[in-house]
Amino acid sequence: MSITPFSSLACPLDGAPLHPQAGCWRCASGHSFDVASQGYINLLPVQNKRSRDPGDSREMVAARRRFLEAGFYHRIAAALAEAALTDLPVDAACLDAGSGEGYYLRQLAGAVPEGHRLSLLGLDISKWAVQSAAKREKRAAWVVGSNATLPVLSGTLDRVLCLFGFPVYPEFARVLKPGGQLLMVDAGPDHLRELREIIYPSLKPEKVHEAACPEGFELLGVEAVRFGVEVAGAALLADLLAMTPHLHRATPExxxxxxxxxxxGLTVDVKLSRYVRRSGT
Structure with a gap:
């Protein structure tokens, strides 16, 4: 197998192709973006930030790294890698849109079969997450950026991954090749139910509805990934809570x-949805 950094990047200011030069990436208009010492590129213009330090904090990123590296979500990563590699061209490119500290992209890289070449790009709005990812996996490209305006040239990707994130379907459709696939991982109704029953006075009934297929896509299938885990120790449970929205939604009590x-003991309950980018849309 051959894992390489994705290089079909676009200038976040004018959408023109970016080209690597000594220590930076530059477009034909002269916009230049330095490569950080950790190896990542910041392609999130100041005017596109909603806060001074958007995304997960350094502490949240560290908590997620510790929890994921303990292996509790390995079965999610394995199911995602299997789905992403199914029918994948021998020479392909993949984006993890909202890659966090890079756990799922690293697991995918480790599952690529011999004889295949896969270019990888991890993107997150949190500079702390991208810094952490870039330190641990040098074979991928890592970018600080936003799903709202992906700094990626149109029609250059075979796979887009979006896990527990904020999908922007028009952008995903734009950057995918016709026939490329979008893989989504979302929480199911029983995901971490035992923890939620402890931190909330009561749980709201789950709304059952069929989500509309995103424009430009066709649904290939939905897979349920459900299993139990035992999390021992207050530190790991604190890490789990810190990497979820429940940390801020819960009351002090x-x-x-x-x-x-x-x-x-916790129930892990997620759904893995696969969509294909339709031609001619």
Whole structure:
């Protein structure tokens, strides 16, 4: 197998192709973006930021890294890699849109079969997440950027991954080749139910509805990934809570109840949806 950094990047200011030069990437208009010492590129213009330091904090990124590296979500990563590699061209390119600290992209890289060449790009709005990812995996390209305006040339990707993230379907459709696939991982109704029952006074009934297929895509299938895990130790449970939206949604009393835990059995319940980019749209 051959894993290489994705290089079909676009200038976030005018959409023109970016070309690597000594220590930077530059477009024909002269816009230049330095390569950080960790090896990543910041392609999120200041005017596109909604805050001074958008995305996950350094502490949240560290918590996610510790929890994921403990292997609790390995089965999600394995199911995602299998789906992404199914019918993948021998020479292909893949974006993880909202890549965090790079766990799922690293797992995908490790599953690529011999004889295949896969160019990888991880993108996240959090500079702390991208810094962490770039330190650990040098074979991929890592970019600070936004799904709202992907700094990627149109029609250059075979796969787009979006896990527990913020999908922007028109942008995903733009950057995918016709026949390319979008793979989404979203929480199911029972995901981390045991933890939610502790931190919230009551759980709202799940709304059951069929989401419309995004414009420009056709649904290939939905796979349920469901299993149980035992999380032992207050530190790992704190890490899990810190990497979820529940950290900020819970009341102080709910967070205190979670902090008192020394172990917990949890249900992992996610759905893996596969869409194909239709031709001519």
């Amino acid at each position: 709910g967070r205190a109840r979670a902090a008192a835990l020394t172990g917990l």
